Amino acid sequence: MQTNIPNTLFCLVFTLFFSVVSHAQEIEDKSIPVRPERDSIAPAMPAQEITEQLEQQDTVKTDSIKKSQFLTDVVQYTAKDYMRLSPKQNKMYLYNEAKIVYGDMTIEAGLIIIDNARNEVYAYGIEDSIGDYTQKPIFTQAQRKVEPDSIRFNFDTERALVYNSRTQEADFNVKGMVTKRENDSVYFMKNVRFTTSEDVDDPEYYFYARRIKFVPDKKIVSGLVNMYIADVPTPLGLPFGYFPLTDEETSGFIIPSFGDSQYGYNLQNGGYYFAISDYVDLLTLGSYFTNGSYTLEFSSNYAKRYKYRGNARVRYEKLFNSERGFPDFSERSSYNIQWSHSQDAKANPSSRFSASVNLGSSEYYAESINQANQGNFLNNTLSSSVSYSKTFPGEPQINLNLAARHSQNTRTQQISLSLPTLQLSMSRIFPFAPAGGAKKGLFQNINLQYNLRAENQMNTTDSLFFKPEMFQDARLGAQHSIPLATNFKLFKFLSVSTGTSYQETWVSKTFERSYDPVIDDVVVDTINGFDAYRTYNFNASIGTTVYGIKNFGKDKKIQAIRHVMRPSVSYNINPGFDRYYDTYERDDPTTPEQIELVDYSRFDGTLYGAPGRQFSSSVGFSLSNTFEAKVRDKDSTATEPKKITLLNNFSISTSYNMAGDSLKLSPIALRGSIPIVKNKLDINFGGNLDIYALNNNNRRIDKLNIENGGSLFRLTSGTVNFGYAFSSKDFEGGDEVEEDELENETFRNGGRQDDLFGKGMGQDGELFEEDPFEGREEENESSWYNYKIPWDVRLAYSMNYTNSARQNDISAHSIMFNGNVELAPKWQVGVSSGYDLVNNGVTPTQLRFQRDLNSWMMSFAWTPFGPRKSWNFLIRIKANVLSDIKYEQRRAPDRQL
Incomplete structure (x- = not known):
């Protein structure tokens, strides 16, 4: 018995190694009558019959001395009913839930027979009490599993026959009637079906091949292939087939679709896919129509874990309507460029790069082939933004942002570009704050900031996009602002804040205006060169919070209502900057004999416009209201009442210009929301009320509406909206x-x-x-x-x-x-x-x-x-x-x- 154990274990090693793949082709060896099954489920073969057949074939006398074999691991074997060694037959039998484990390889079956004389191993299922073929062999190594009906392996020739093997390779489930192992990496199979269906024995569809060559983890190459749907053969077939099995992305052709459209018969969306690396790919697609129209598209996805990910797409279309020479012939070309890039937050905490680009022809979404998105067609605006931000830690902290932006109206075909926009900001500095402890009072809370915004802006049209004319009217400018502010408490309940802001604006060119009586029009002269203007203002505000509570009793359904009011009064002074304004003379259009003086600023038409000329001194009023209630909770086990919001942030605001000569009171703005379903449905509303009347030309006049025979307020605008999603x-x-x-x-x-x-x-x-x-x-x-x-x-x-x-x-x-x-x-x-x-x-x-x-x-x-x-x-x-x-x-x- 000891002399047979090394051969037995050596046989098992090769058996388990083969079972990892379980694909082969039939070989001509008739020494043991183990025949391939014709049905998807092999007929039962009782253990006694198998034993008798093996005994009849066992005519070779075995030698008592065997060659020693080398084992690298411990072999474990178990069986539920019995494990029997037969010295006379030189065989070992494992019956009912038989299992052998060697290293990371495992074989499980109803019956396992090891023939040391022939150096072969056989694994079968067994019949259960009702005659069903159960406990079919299962071979496992690592994560790979193979489930045939039966198997025969010879470790001398290192060849094997597997019957009705079932295995999974990549997305395919493969079942072969007979499988032959040729060598370590090539297997041949006969009467094979492979499918992506989960049930390989009863699939919704499968491809049937008479013979195939199978290379694990790489490919399946077959001869004549037919497609079956619900076990019904279809006319879809190929004289040969190639199916990649690798889990990695591989390059390959994209099969185009056939069709007919207003541009003629066509081949659409065919091309080639390039699996460049694990981080980036490239897809090229094209379409061709018989009237000469064509499309080209290039798209790429890229990603690096914990760093960034994104995708890009470029599409170009050249379309012809009708045929050349016909009166209704026309042609057009359109394009679209998209790019999205996002950076992982953990990649670099101090800097970030992002991109969201969508630009192209204004008519692209309306006329593009294969563009069936209703939302894209209804969208009137294309926008893009590419930005880089960097934070420089320290005291004070510096934030830098560099961006390029694009906005395009597809209806008017107007395009606005900012190439680039630079923003630089410095965090707040409290120069008089104590070295430790909280800041208190007016003096210690004084703080200042610095902000810079520089921009190069261009306005063009769709027809001039990417052309030299686009840069001719570019406007370059920069704004520096230094806000100085402080805040403090007054009488413990009033919060007061006050401040001033200094702003300096730089421009690269200005515009001088004069009147030309010959052409009877205003002439605008562009003055290139640096120019600047400076402005400042003052503001102050005071506010508080007032609480009002009405209790109804704990025995009531509504136990209490709370009203939170936040009144605020603000004051703003904006000086008038007349020194930046000039005048020119022109004939008065109403009285030709007289001369009219027209005021203008050379900064009109620059990037940030001209400074304000009118002095304003205004007082603003605002009142914010929130109504909440405590109600009895429907949950009888709850110990506290439930809090709900009845009216959220209902605000009333207006302003009064004390320096104005008329129409001093601005319209009263109302805003608020009514919560209906918590965190699900809020009804948002708003409106503007005006106290001034209109004249016969429907213009505001300095007369109250109620004095003009109307109501106290005129509702000039209103809006109501809500969105509700539930499932x-x-x-x-x-x-x-x-x-x-x-x-x-x-x-x-x-x-x-x-x-x-x-x-x-x-x-x-x-x-x-x-x-x-x-x-x-x-x-x-x-x-x-x-x-x-x-x-x-x-x-x-x-x-x-x-x-x-x-x-x-x-x-x-x-x-x-x-x-x-x-x-x-x-x-x-x-x-x-x-x-x-x-x-x-x-x-x-x-x-x-x-x-x-x-x-x-x-x-x-x-x-x-x-x-x-x-x-x-x-x-x-x-x-x-x-x-x-x-x-x-x-x-x-x-x-x-």
Whole structure:
């Protein structure tokens, strides 16, 4: 028995090594009649029958002296029923829950037979009490597991046969009827099915290959391949196939989609993916249409853990309408550049770099191919910001910020650029504060700061963007400001603050104006060179907090109401700076014989404008109110009453200009919010009240409105809005998942972060929410209904009223909503819509449907009416390795050339 143990253990080592991969091809060795199974589940083979067959084949006499083998680890073996050594047969039998462990390798099976004479190992399942084939072999090494029906291994030739092996490689689940191990890295398989479905024995789809070559962790190369859906063969097939198995990103071709559109037949979104490194990649895409139109796109994602991450995209389109020579022929080109970069907060605490760029042609989102995002189309503004900030610690602390900004109106095609903007600030200095202890009183609280803002600003149009003309009217300037302030307590209850501010403005050029009687117009001469002006002002304020409480008794439902008032009075003086103003003479348009003097400042038209000429001395009043209540808690076990807010920050403010000759009182501003659902729903409102009347030309006059036959106040403007989002998680105690702004395509493009205008869609019509069911608990999966139905709803209401010149106009009044509901497990429907009460029409609407088909994902999005009427249908394999296997149909929205 001792002489057989080394051969037994040596055999097990090779068996377990092979089981890690469990792929091969049939070999011609008929010494042992272990045959491949034809069905996916092998028929049971009783242990007695297997033993008898082995005894019949055992005709070779074994020698009692065996070669010694070297073992590097302890071998452990167990079996539930018995472990038997047969010296006569030179075999070892492990039966029922048999298990052998050697190092990090493990083999488990119902029956394990070790034949020392032939240096072979056999592992089988066994029949249970009802005749089912159970305890199939399971081979494990590290994290890799293989589950065949049976296995045969010869450690002399180091070859093996595995029957109905099941293993997972990358995203694939592979099942082969017969597998042959050729060497350590190459395996051949016969009658193989591979799929990304979780159930390899009963998959929703699979690829069937007669013979394949399998290289673990690298690739599968096959001959003729057919695709089966629900065990039904499809005409989709290839004479050969190549499937990468590496978990790392690899370079490869992107298969284009075929279609027909207003630009002719086309190949869309085909290209090549470059896996440059573990930190950065590059995707190149292109489309071609038979009328000559084409598109090019380059996108890249990059990331470095604990440092930064971001992505960039450049897209160019050249589109032709109709055909050359036809009267309706036209052409246009458009482009779009996007870049997002975010730095990890732990990367560098003292400096930070960030970027959010979205610029390009103004008509891009309206006319671009594959651009189906409703939110992007409705957005009228493109904006960009690239900034770097640096903090220099010390006393005082210095903060530096350098930024480049861009703002573009897609309707007017006006572009404003700031290249660059420099901001430098110094933290507050308290020159008279004590070395230790708190600062007290007027003198010790004196503090000052320094701020610098320098900017080079350019205003241009879409047609001149990136052209030399864009820089001709650039405006360069800088502002230095030094605020000096202090604060102190008066009579213990009054908080007083006062201060002054000095500001100096530098410009690179000014503008002289004169009247030319020949052309009867004003001539503006640009004077290049440094110039500056200096301004200052004074301010003071006093305020306090007043509390009022009304108790109703602890036995009441409302036990008490508290009113918190914060009144404040401020005083501001802004001198007039007449010395920076000049005059020029011109003919009086009303009386040609007379001369009119026109005042102007040479700083009009500069970056920061001209200083104020009018002296003002104004007093401001404001009153902020908060109403809270203590109510009896519905929870009978609560010992303290519940606090709720009835009215939050209801403020009233106005100002009175004592230096003005008329219309001294400014309109009274009202602002506030009413909490309805805590941390969920607040109704925000605001309005302006004017005490002055209007004349027949609808202009304000220095006469009270009540004296003109009207009410005490005129409501000149008003606004009411609220947003409310709730879901089934609110009633289940679930946590809301915060969305990553960097991953929200519509928000990055300048649109809304929510889905009130519809979910964003990719270039192939796929909803950006790729798998809304991921991570969700599978409940009642085999039924048509789910007793817990996940849902979410978002509401938004907005109303704006204008009556400054008797127009009595509601300029905007709409209610919008977005909702999603999972009607049944893995079935989700959603809608985004609303109603415009001013124009009596439905706001942009999107209906969508998503179905999780386990290995597949199906989505349908439909905009049923409006100028962007369209629909998109897509069904594809979810696994990224086979994402190009898809079917899509669409009706693109109308575009204007």
